[in-house]
Amino acid sequence: MQNIPNCTKIGRWDASSQYWPPEYTIKAPPVASFDIFMGDAVFAYRNVQTVIIWDSGRSMLTLPP
Numbered sequence: 001m002q003n004i005p006n007c008t009k010i011g012r013w014d015a016s017s018q019y020w021p022p023e024y025t026i027k028a029p030p031v032a033s034f035d036i037f038m039g040d041a042v043f044a045y046r047n048v049q050t051v052i053i054w055d056s057g058r059s060m061l062t063l064p065p
Contacts (some may be wrong), residue, residue: 006048013041 009025018028023045046052 003007004044004046005052006046006050007044008047010036011043011045013043019051029060 007026009023010025011020013019013023020043
């Protein structure tokens with residue numbers, strides 16, 4: 001979440017169970033395992049009303065040589 005400016009929590013869609021599990025909140029331990037994988041549907045809660053450009057985390061990946 002440190003890569004998303006002003007992010008306070010992240011929600012993740014559980015496709016196999018078809019529901020939104022509890023969100024991961026900054027400064028609080030996750031209620032359950034909160035792994036996010038490429039292609040997962042997530043919702044980032046931010047405390048400002050500005051637009052950010054998000055590339056699904058591709059710019060954070062380190063590709064092997």
